[in-house]
Amino acid sequence: MNNYLCDYCDQKLATMPITLPCGFVVCLDHLDIKYNSFNCIVCYNHIIDFEKCLNMPKNKFNFKNFETQIYIDPLYTNNNFLELKNRYDKWNKLSYYQINLSSNLKSRLFYFELLPNGEIIGSSDSLIKIWDLKTGNVIKTFRGHSSNAHNAKILKNGNILSSSADLTIKIWQRETEKCLLTLTGHTDWVNCVVELPNSFICSSSDDHTIKVWDLEKQLCLMTLQGHNNYVHRIALSGENELVSASADRTLKIWNLTTGECIRTLIGHQNWLHRFDILNNGDIISCSDDKTVKLWDKASGKCKHTFTGHNDSVLHVKIFDNREVISCCKDGNVKIWDLNTGECIRSFRAHEPSLSGIFIVNNKQFLTSSYEHTIRIWNL
Template identity: 30%
Template structure:
């Protein structure tokens, strides 16, 4: 697998907490530990806009292209919505009682889904004045991330520092499955095709799970030298990032290491992938955009 670094920039922040790539425009969105959100043009390598969201860490930010919005979530427990053309804030609300770790946008329904240190997963409906559509309870520690099943978008999976992953279905009150096997907190999770799930943990392992049986079928023990902070999947590849400063690309079938990258920018905190093969990675001192 070949990667070309098509853009590299320093965001002048303690760390980049989240990256997202616009599906149409050549934009990468970075949310920073300092409370700033930046939009970069990765083709011209120029800053399009910097938005001072708040005085707290913005742990997650996502484009909502069908509404021309940018959504952010931060340690002040608030979700904020900005117009992606004027960059004016058009809405904000307190979504949780503790830090918001991550948000994800539903691909078809008008839902923003947030997870938090308050141990909950919440579904917000922007077509009904940001009404709380559903809340999922069941984790016993911070919820770090949530992912939507691309083959059944009514199904979610959450990763928690209680060492488990839980599967949820929109409209149902309790989880429909719990995945247990990690020895420390789980930081990240993604769906891997139709039948598998991949997760990364503070125990430094990457685990592959069977979606139907909810059992662990493969484990890459000590796949990194430090905590795994983020991972994603793209075609036949798993891309993982760690506090050991490395991005690693694994073959999802053989689980062999295909490539490892170190950009000398500190710890890896986040990875964003767009369907065309554009990948962005956020580090302690900036972000890199890659093209497969």
């Protein structure tokens, strides 16, 4: 469509093309959508009913297949023109600023988080590092894991928590970079760690289990068993509840007081990687089956399946409580409307695969690649 000229401005069609009832094609930006009816801007021989114009088959097709993949519901009502225009503008103005984190280029950035002070913590091969986000320079390096570190977090007391393919969990003193404690007990890679109240932490592993640890006593208090494959991610969903995602294609909700599985969410057709939890407790998950699913926590049923990715979906996050950001193995990112399940925007975020995503606020989010690039996306 970019090879055609707008019949109004005689320039290349730079935005969404709209075919008018008289047959002329113009850029959407030229139409004054504050009013449902207005004079044709090209031939002046008829009145354009904007709602009927947008529902013409050619325009509905263009909206759904426009090159930026903005999707607008093909059935319009009189009160939603400005809302549709605002959403279109919002995601088409998406821009980013790139930070290159200084590191060994042969290493891979497996995981990262943005800290409250604006620094980045991440796992790079067997090392845990903290970078200055403004300069990309390494501030701290924690050495001690003997294999790839999969997860790293800051504890409330300021210490660093990490997990690794060396089967261990480590606690580090931030200032001295010294290892304070090593927890052993898992029999396979430790993929994820989360902090619980009262100096407890929780870990998930390729050994199919989840463990609850007392850091003060340096003991495993409880082992949660129920998954029959790798447990990739865990997260708190309440004071005494934990959600886990596994390669056994299920999500599980656990009672941390009793260690019992409360509910199992079944529906994905391949490994689950990550999930996010909505304010109402519902869960959004992503999988190697190329889909994203929205789950009702209370019933355990899938409320909607988001389809459109062409490869494994490795990351998913809720944005601004109304949109879903999903990141694909091929480097593509999709923005979905949480309520309708429709894709609002698709774009290539990194070359090659993305290694993580972090939501800053309702105007910004961060993505990372294995090659230590961080992109700060602004709306």
